[in-house]
């Protein structure tokens with residue numbers, strides 16, 4: 001392996017990883033971002049709660065701006081999905097592997113995010129509905145947009161109940177639909193639904209069609225038409241690479257980190273949705289900034305690197 005050892009390999013190029021990449025590159029560190037290209041931000045047709053964009057911005061455009069900003073300062077981005085992470089016992093160096101290559105690094109930042117579980121429906125229909133705001137995944141982000149609209153929540157357990165109750169502060173017309181069979185809820189959940197006057201419908205549920213600006217859901221109790229449907233079916237955390245090198249997980253399946261985004265593995269950091277916290281762009285960016293600064297300071301503590309005088313830098317650049 002002749003490639004130089006990176007100061008930091010950032011795995012994941014969503015808001016957390018790209019913010020970290022911007023900071024790390026501007027710290028004059030040698031870094032690489034490896035990104036599988038499935039940022040949840042890329043699903044957002046137009047985010048309206050992310051600060052600084054009063055007219056909103058599409059998730060793809062926001063990501064592209066961040067990629068441009070990181071690359072402007074020297075970050076490199078590989079469109080690859082890392083499949084393996086190893087840590088050498090003696091040196092503590094990391095090696096990550098992906099389809100077309102691998103890299104060695106002093107530190108690794110995992111900003112690999114989570115995936116929402118989708119409701120059972122045709123994939124093309126899903127993506128069309130998502131782009132048109134007929135399917136939504138994040139009431140904190142876009143509950144405002146369903147104010148006084150007809151909303152269906154597909155979910156069965158306390159998570160589904162909590163989401164339906166949350167959305168009830170935006171609209172009086174909320175229906176909780178069981179994804180598979182009849183809703184089986186405990187007394188406390190039933191009390192919450194009754195208090196909030198939320199209707200319940202038995203499944204199995206399947207979103208079957210888009211009709212004008214509405215979405216039609218087929219249930220055990222017939223067809224229902226909504227302005228928007230929120231699947232509340234949970235999510236899967238992308239922690240596999242961290243687990244390969246012994247990173248500890250919290251009860252909810254996210255990485256356990258200290259206040260500076262360090263995992264329990266020396267040299268391994270995590271940021272964004274894959275760490276327990278508020279799953280939001282601003283939060284992911286904040287954690288990316290904290291992680292990058294911690295990485296810079298931890299590297300510096302081990303091996304301070306003073307900047308060379310300008311004349312020596314110029315000589316090195318001209319090769320003389």
Ligand SMILES: Cc1cc2nc3c(=O)[nH]c(=O)nc-3n(C[C@H](O)[C@H](O)[C@H](O)COP(=O)(O)OP(=O)(O)OC[C@H]3O[C@@H](n4cnc5c(N)ncnc54)[C@H](O)[C@@H]3O)c2cc1C
Nearest residue numbers: 012014015016036038039040082113141272273279280281
């Ligand atoms: C429909 C929808 C709407 C939303 N709307 C808003 C909103 O309006 N406002 C808001 O603040 N938040 C919103 N969110 C939440 C927001 O998208 C996330 O909080 C944010 O994307 C988290 O950033 P992240 O960098 O942690 O993870 P992500 O953005 O998910 O990025 C993770 C990246 O890591 C990559 N990756 C994973 N594993 C590997 C691997 N092994 N190798 C290489 N790459 C890998 C993935 O491909 C992905 O590109 C929304 C989410 C959804 C689904």
